Each structure stands twice: as structure tokens, then as C-alpha cells.
Amino acid sequence: MLTVKHLAKSYDGEKKSLTDVSFSVQPGEVTVIIGPSGAGKTTILRSINQLIRDDDGEILFDNTDIRQLNRAQLRQARCRIGMIFQNYNLIEPLTAIENVLHGCLGTKSNLAGIFSIYRNREKEEALKLLEKVGLAEFAYQQCRNLSGGQKQRVGIARALMQQPKIILCDEPIASLDPKSTITVMDILRDLATNDGISVLINLHQVDIARSYADHVIGINNGQVVFDDRIQALSDTAIASIYQKDANSEGSVVHEF
Amino acid sequence: MLTVKHLAKSYDGEKKSLTDVSFSVQPGEVTVIIGPSGAGKTTILRSINQLIRDDDGEILFDNTDIRQLNRAQLRQARCRIGMIFQNYNLIEPLTAIENVLHGCLGTKSNLAGIFSIYRNREKEEALKLLEKVGLAEFAYQQCRNLSGGQKQRVGIARALMQQPKIILCDEPIASLDPKSTITVMDILRDLATNDGISVLINLHQVDIARSYADHVIGINNGQVVFDDRIQALSDTAIASIYQKDANSEGSVVHEF
């Protein structure tokens, strides 16, 4: 499904944020990336759909290297990659259904995008997805009036609207209360198990990872230090993932 | 010291926020008011120094009814009542020592207030108080640069500068981390025990009340439902204080 090979990235051309990162993600599985703050988790995720341009390596998605695509092709590819953010990043003054419908903008013309012209089929699909995440009755609420957990579920519905093969989640539950956390993680788990979508999640909470992940990738200081089934994640493994790297300058704050 | 009799208050003339509240506070004791959110704790405290005008009852402070005083007399009375707030309410752009000195402005002339003219004795006192709350070295720091716990201690020093007979604290530790909580509560406890000041505290944390209070008043839906020594505060008593009142409309959210 998705294979990342020898990925490297440095923001300032000096300090390396990623060095030779390789891993792959299987369909129908929840893969969790854990690691201390500043390890490079966000950088990996944003490289996958090229929101940031990395320096070197290969990112094979459906057997094509995303890094080689031109602008139009990249847009095409992005249509099949859902993404979920810590701050939801919904357009707050718009209704939930409008935000969900943004998920299909990638397949539509500029004109349709400008004047919000959607097919009935698409609208129906959006309503169905809102129902799926348990927000059917909030379809016509402005997103600014929703709670954090509700917003994140709209975010998931938006990602699903893209009919994605993979969903990338950057700390999807960091701003949520415990109850919403469970609702959201349950939905993500369900997407992998029942819909066969690959789910790749950045997380800070190891306990959550334990309950929901199939596979875990540990990152420390821009390098993959752990890559195995969840069952193999021992306490010593965790300690080594979160260990303060002797080489890295500055202090790395552990936030979990 | 302070005796409240048959206090009543309604903000909108309809819904009663306080009904027939009576209790009294002894010098040298820590009295804690507990109760669910919206029960009327803040209303009681603010009635005592007449920051809000209540509707009916008596508030005897030093044997005079505070409610009958004219403006000038009320200002006099307020000089002897210290108050501590959840949000500290310090003048953030000013230094700690200036904030503490504000505590003695109530007894001074207009001119002194405008030109910050203080006696040497007052300056000495302010420094001593800052030392007492453990902030001697922060005297010349702007308050905006202090941490929450430090700010609250400046707030206490300011209240002490008033040479109060009673200190009213409205959830003094709600915004503090556990360590600061203990520092602040220890100081308040000490003021009662060693300086003989009456300390009246609104609290949400029952466990803290248990460790620091001499006397507990339980409020529910604007009425006193418990008024006894701390030792009498059984688990059933707590349950009855926090029980959702069947008569009250709306949902009462328990935040403790």
C-alpha cells in the first residue's frame, strides 16, 4: 500500500530532522508512530502527501513515487490520501456537511469548487458519512458550534469523503477529552478493520497505541528505532524510543 | 467576628440565588464553604464585602451591619476585609511590591494614591509580607512574569497588607498546580493559626477542605445544608451537599 524508503529531510539544511527513514504500511491495519516531541513524526506524515518537500528517498503509494509527480498528478494522488489534524482544521463558519463535502473537491472542477456545486450523490454520501461518525443531526450546524470531539469526527468524515486508501492522522486526539478520545479512536480502528483502509497515526499516548494499534513504529531523533507488531512493544522498547538522545542538542521534552 | 443572618439574594428578582443563609465565622479558624457549581458560594462571599448588594438579611462584621453603611463607611470597613481571587486580579504590569502596597491605599489620601506615596513603615511591612509568602527575591518583578502560584502568593501578601481581620478567598487554588496549591493553603492555614485571622474559603476540592479546614459550611441551591466541624463531614454528608437538587431547573455540572 504505502512504502517509505530512505526518507531524509532537513528544514534548515543543517540539522537533520529525518535520516534514512524506511517503513511500510499495510491495508486494513492501524499503524502508530510514537516518539518524543521533535523526533520527526509530523515531518514524516507531511512528507507522505508532500505538504512539505523532503530532501531524499522514495515514497511509494500505489506503486508510484509520490515525490516524482508534477502538480496535477500530485493533486490526483492527494485525493486518495485522507488527512486528520490535531486542530481539526475545519472551516468553522461553514456547516458540517459543507466541510465534509470539501473532501470531494479534489475530483471536481474549479468552477464547482467556487460555487459549491455538488452532485446529489455526493451530498447523500456526505450525509451517510456524518451518520457513520454519529453526527447525522449536526449536519447543518456551523462547525464553530461543535465540541472538539465532534469537530474531529467531522474531520474524519471529510477524510472519508475523499474515498481514501490511506488516512494520515497527526495527533488526532491530542486536544480531546477522554470520552471523545475513545469515540474517535474507535472510529479509526473500525475504518481499518471493516473498510480495509490503512490508518497511520502519530500519537503521544502509548497506552492508546497499545489498545488500538496493529503495528508500531518508534521514531527518535529522526530515525526509526522500532518497527514491529504491537505485541513486541515491551517496556524496555518504549524506554529506548523515548530515551533522550545523547547526540541531539537541546532538551527533548517527553509529553506522554 | 463575622456573623451572617438570613441573607437572601436574587439576581433577576425571580430565581433565588441565596435563601435565608445564616452562619458565623470564628477568629483563628479556617472556614471552608463547599457546594456544587452555581450553589451560591461566590454570591455569599461577595455579599460579605458588598461587592454585590444583597436583598435581605444582616451581615455583622465587628458588631456593625455592613449592609447599613454609607459609601465612605463601607470603604473603611472594606479596608479590614482581605479578598483573594481565583484569577489573582493583580495589576500585572506593576511589580510585586507595588501590588502589595496597594493593600494599604484604602486608608490613605487621594494624593498618596495618585503619586504612590508610602510611609517607610509601610514599605518595610510590604517587604516583610513578601518574605513571609516566600517571594522576597521577586519584589521587583513585574507580576505578569510570575507563575500562577507566585501570583496568588502576591495576592495573599496584598490582602495581608490591609491588616485584615478576615480574609475571603474565592477558589484561591482553582487555577494552581498541585505543588502551588499546597504552598498557598499552608500559608492560609498559618494565617489563621498563628495570626488569629478568620479565613473563609470557597472550595471545590473536598479533600483539600478535609486537610485544612476547621469548620465546613455546605451550600446547595442557595441554602445552607451543612454547618459543622470538619470532623463531622461524613461521606453521606458530602453526597447530600453535592446532590443534584430536584427543584432546581437546568443541569448542574459538577466540576470537582
Place this chain on the structure above:
Amino acid sequence: TGSHQNAKTLTVVFLPGDSAKEAGPARTALANEIHKATGKKVEVKTTTDYNVAIQAISSGKAQIALMGPDSYIQAHKQNAAVEPILTYSGKSGTLKDAQYHSYIMVPKDKANQYKVNGKFSLEKIKGQKMSFVSNTSTSGFAIPAGAIQTNFNLKNKDDLQQSGKFFSKVLFGGSHQGSAVNLLKGDADVAAFDDMDLVSYGKFTNDSTKAGADFKINANAPAPFNSVRGKESIALAAYPVQNEPIAVNSKMLSKSDTKKIISTLTSSRIAKDKKFFAPSNAKVHSLLPKDGDTQFIAISDKWYAPTHKVLGE
């Protein structure tokens, strides 16, 4: 509070309403002469605001003013104590030609359209695009508009100032130059302006005192005439405008001071002083233009009777 005839300082106000030609040194020179004559401190104030100047001299905040005839008439109307003491003569050195001319002009190539019975006439200017100087200008508005008002029997001059009333369009050029440019560039069909302000840009090729006067822009005229060099315009009508006065507020300035000022300024020394009178093509900006024997001449309000009449005030 009575008159302040013995005020220690005299204030002289200048209103560069009609003429843009005065310059700082010339104003200072006038102030110096008045100072020498009266022994009092003299302050010079300049303003572009017509009301301010009128208000200043009529209320007595200023004792002496150099202002256009129209402004003087207004000030005199407000306070009869405002009186003209001097004006400057024409070429002859007498009051006979102490005047310049205000014209209602049209482009030369269209001039024949305005003839009625073979004579130039105002009849056909109604409904045209008109350009005035500004509504506070004597020769660029008050006089020509007064003439139009009389000619067409209008109630007042308001309709002459606004587009779509008497004229299809009314422009204000801001200065005599601007009004002339409006005409020559074709932005206006008819324009009002005077000769005094335009002498350095062009010449009259025939009798400049009556209808039919032909004004031609010099071949080397500077901005703003650079794009209309060589163009000609014909006067439908020409009106004499009496030269501007130096006016005083007689309540505020003592008789003896007035006399001293008059005798100093009418002296031949002043008439020769380049700061006061210099040909319009001279390098220095003089206070007033010199032509032949131009000099200051004492006058009284009576002399302005013709202007009073034209303005109907």
C-alpha cells in the same frame, strides 16, 4: 470694547485670491515700508481662505489687507469701516487705466457660432460647458457671472455654479491659467479669465478691451500651457475690472497712521522698487505687475462705485 487705534502691532493680511503672483520677499517689503512709516511692528499673514481674510479685516483682527475688489466689497458690506486707501495705476500712472480685464472667451475656430446679427453675444452660451476660475474670484467669476446674470435676468448666481442648471457643465479651473487651459484643451466650450494673470503665457493680437479680443498662447509657453501652445481664443465679452485695493479698517488704524502709509507708498521711491513693481516677465516676483508708469494711487470707496454696481452690492 472700543477701537484699538493704538494697537502696537499691525497685521497685514494677504489673500492670493486672484493673483498667484505675490511672493514672500515682496510681502516682507510691504510690511517693512509700513513699519518704517508707522513705527509699529507689522505682522504678515497669508491665507487662501476668502472668508478668513474678509472676517479678519472686517472684525479688525487685521488692520490692513491686500485683497481682490470682490473681497473688498464683501468686507465693506460687513463693516463700513473697511475702506480702500490705495490701488495701483495702469500704464499711464493715473486712475484712468487702473484696471484690467475679465473675459468670457471661446475657442477661435468656434467663435463664429456665437455671433448674433454679426456681433459677438452671450446669447448662445446657455447650455454649454462653462469654466470659471473659482467662486471667490472677482475677475474669474464675480464679474463675468454678474454680467451673465444681468444678461439672462437670473435671480442669483447659484445656478451658474452648478452643472446641469444654466450650463450643462460647470468647471472651476482653480486659477486663471486653469480656466484658460480648460477652454483651450476642449474641456469647456466657454471660459472666464482675466488678462493680468495670463500675460506671461500669451498675447492679445488686437484690441484687448472689447469683444472680439483675440488671445494667442506663446509658442514657448510653460506648463500648464505646454500642450496648447499657439492656440487662440476670442472674447465674446470683455469687462473692465478695477485694480485691487489696499484696504484698511479705519476703526483699527489711526488716521495719522493711514496718512503715513499713503504718503510712503505713493512716493516715487516705491514706484521704482522692483519688489513692488516689476514687469511680469522679470525674474523677481514683485508684489504687483509693472507696465509703464505703474504706481500706487490714493483712492476712497467712491472710486469702486462701478464695481459695486456690477456686483449688485
Place this chain on the structure above:
Amino acid sequence: MNSDVQQVTNFFNTKRLRLSIILVIFGLAYIGASIGLGFQTQSLLNVQAGIAWLIHNFIPNEASQGYWNEIIQQLFRTFIVAVASTTCAAVVSLFLAIIGAQTLTPAITVSWVIRCLSSLLRNIPIVAWAMILLFSFKQNDLTGFLALFFMTLGFLTRAFMETIEDFGTEKIQALQATGATYLQVIFQGLLPEIAVALMTWILYMIENNVRDATLVGLLTGTGIGFIFNLYFKSLRYGAAGLVVLSVIILVVAVELISNLIGRLLS
């Protein structure tokens, strides 16, 4: 005396000294500026004389009632010029602000060019605009329109650009990540989010331009400014007072309407 107390005393003395120095500097600057300008402070105390004069002379009298028609008509023209210039400037500046905002610009040089342009437009005095335009476009509403248009363009471009930049990049990226195009991101993401802020700016500018239109009218001989000048200079103070009154009514009305819209938006 205790050295700690001395320190506190010094602290307050330093503060007081600093304040006094600042006050003295401003006091001297005030005196200097007054002398430089020839301003007499006591004239501030004569303000009421001015008000009295105003009331005495500007009270619209019988005669001035006849001017209502004219005034209403010019007032309306002035209002129209203010609204039209703001609206047109808003459209252009929204476009400029989008391609100029650092978060959305196609190239950073474009952003700088637009920034400089807007600063230039804003800082050229409106007097200069009015005069240059008057020379080429002559006396008509178009001149006033253009003068206000250029000023507003400079101002709104800057304001819109800051609004867009405050909006941040995260939400834009979220839409880009769904494969949306540049235009789609702007219309579906950016505009709905900043619509209220833009509206507030536009309303503020209309209010401001109604006032400035009077000034521009005065300079270019159009609209309400022109007839104020006309009546004022012909010493018809009653009519001029009526003009001032009508300007007050218009500006206050615009302010009230914009407050109402503002409340509906919040």
C-alpha cells in the same frame, strides 16, 4: 534607615523621576510646538466662543430651508461616491491581498511589490491625489471617486493582507491535502473564514470615506464639499449650517447602520 526600605524608596523615586522627565519633555515640546506654529493656548479656552458663533450663525433660518433640495441631492451623490469607491477598491484589494499575503503568494517578490504599492497609495496625501486627478479628469464625481478609490485601495489591501496572514496556513494546508486547487482553497476555505472580518473593514472604510468625500469634494468642486464651500464663501452661513447638519446625519446614520450590521455578524 533599613537598606531594603531605602531600595523601595529608590525604586519609587526612579519611577517618579522618569515620569517627571517624560512630562517635562512633553511640556517643553508643547511649548516649542506652540511657538513654532504661533498657537496660543488660551484659544483652547475660547472654544466655547466658537460654538456660540456656530450656534448663532449656523442655525438654519427660514431662508436656508430653500436649500434642502440641493443639499439632499449633493449629499446623496457624496454617499454614492463613497460607497462605490469603497466597493470597487475592496474588490481589487481582495485580489491583491490574496496574491500578496505571505501565506498564499505565488512568489515572495509579488508579495513585496504589493506591500510597497499599498504603502505608497496610502501615504500619498489625498490632497495630491485630488489635485492630480482634477487636472486630468476635471470637475466631476469621477475625480472624487478615483481619489477615494486610490486611498482606499492602499488601506484595504494592507488590512486584508493582515487579516489573511492572521488566518494562518494550517487550514489552507488541510484543504490542499484533500487535493483541492488554489481557487477552490480560496473560495471554500479562506473566504468563508475571513468574510466577517472583511465586511467589518469595508463598513469602516465606507464610514471613513463619507467623511473624506466631503474633503475631496471641497478640493475638487464636487458633491457636498462643493456646496458647503459655495454657501460658506458666499457668507450664507445658514445654508452652510444646513450642510453640516446633513453631513452629521449622514455620517451618524452610516455609523448606526454599520453597527447594526456588525451586531448581526457577531
Place this chain on the structure above:
Amino acid sequence: MIKPENQISIPTRQPAGPRLSIPLRFRDRRRVTILMTLIVLAYITLATLPTMIPSHFKLGTALTSFAENIKIMFWQPHLANTTFITLLGALGQSILLAFLTTLIGSVLAFFFALASTRRLAPTYLVLGIQSLMAVIRAIPTVLWVLIYSVVFGLGANAAVVGITFHSVAYLTKVYADSMDELSPGIIETMQAMGLKKSAIIRQAIIPYMMPSYLSWTFIRFEINFADAIAVGAAAGAGGIGYQLFMSSSFYFNFHEVGVMVYMILAFALVLEIISYRLRTATN
């Protein structure tokens, strides 16, 4: 706090049966307001813009002449009727005028603001002062100056008083608004300690207000500088505005206008740098 989910429950289910078209939103006040406002503005603009263009208007000529003048202004600035020193003096006069009016205005406005903030003053005073200020603000500065120049006569007094009028009205509003933003707890706390009003103002309000007071005052200085120029031109009140008016309206010398515009831009640049410094310093 977690909001209970059933708190917001607007009936949003669609009626059953075949759905021809699914709406994207129900009526939303904000959206309707924006749309209505935009429609009204667009209508006014489109309907009246053509009427502004005079008949027989030669756009081409006008534009060429405009471009020509802009070119003269910016590419060929030089002086003819005045000297650079005179202009510098005039610019200085405009700056002094702006400075003086801002200074007087900000001091007066501070007291008016105290009397018109809801935090300290009774409602009738608040409403009274604020309406008065709204009326004063409604009259354009230049009219104030024109009117006062007749009352006071010649000199700077009229300009100073006229611009000050507007400054006071403007600053009173913004000062009062920023005082209203002050947390009510601050003043209440001081009252709870028995402080007098004067002490509360000096010890609590002023320290909190200082940054916004400074930045608003500076903004007003920039506005007053622009006003000083405008007033110089339109009301003959002197300064660089007067020179600008003479050059452009009397002498038609756009070369000279160019020099003055450059001088004004240079000062505006200085102001912009100072305001940038101020902003970064207070942040």
C-alpha cells in the same frame, strides 16, 4: 467543559421521500447579512458608477494626461516657485501641527474616556459623552477648521483647535473602548480593598491602559499628519498642504508636487518604522 451533546438540537433531519436536492445549509443570519450587504453595495456601485462618468468624457485623454502627470511627479521632481528650505519648514509646520493636536487631543480624550467608560461612569454620562463624540466625529476635520478659522481668524489657532476637536472625539472612543475591554475583576478588586476612585485610576487603569493608549495615540498622530496636510490645502491653514495646494492648483507645477510628495513619503516612512518598532517593543 464538555458540552452535553443534546444541548444544541436544531431539527435538521430531512423529510423522508425522494430528495431532489439536498441543501447545504439552513438560513444562517451571518451569511444572509453578508450576502444582503454585498448585494446592496454591488447594486449601488453598479447602478451609479456609469452616472459618474460625465457625458463626452474622453477616458483615453484623461488617462494619458494622468499617466503623464504621475510620470512628471515621480520621475522629474524639481522645484521652481519655492525653495527646498521653505518646503522643509512647511513640512516641519505640518508635523508640529500634527504633534500638538495629538498631544492636546490625547490628554483631553483621556479624561473624557474615563468619564465615558462603563467601568467607572454612570450610564447617562457614558451615553451622553459618547453621543456627543459621535456627532463631533461626524463633522469632517476640514469643516471644523474652516469654521474655526472664521471664528478665531488668522493663524494656527483655528487649525489646532479644529484638528484637536476631531482627535478628542476619536481618541475618547478608542480609549474608552480599550478600557471597557479591561477585566471587571481588576477594578472590583481595588474596590474590595477600599481604594478611592483616583487611586484605582492611577494604580490599576493607567498601567493596564498604557500600551494601547500609546499605540492608539500613535495611530492618531499619523491620521493627524494626513489631516494637517489636507487642512493646509483645503482651508489654507499653512504647512506642506498649503504648498501642495498652491503648486498643484495655482501653478500647475507637478514637478514641484513631486518633490513635496517625496518629502511626505519620506516622513511617512519614518512613521512606519517607528510604529513597527513600537509594535515589536510592546509585543
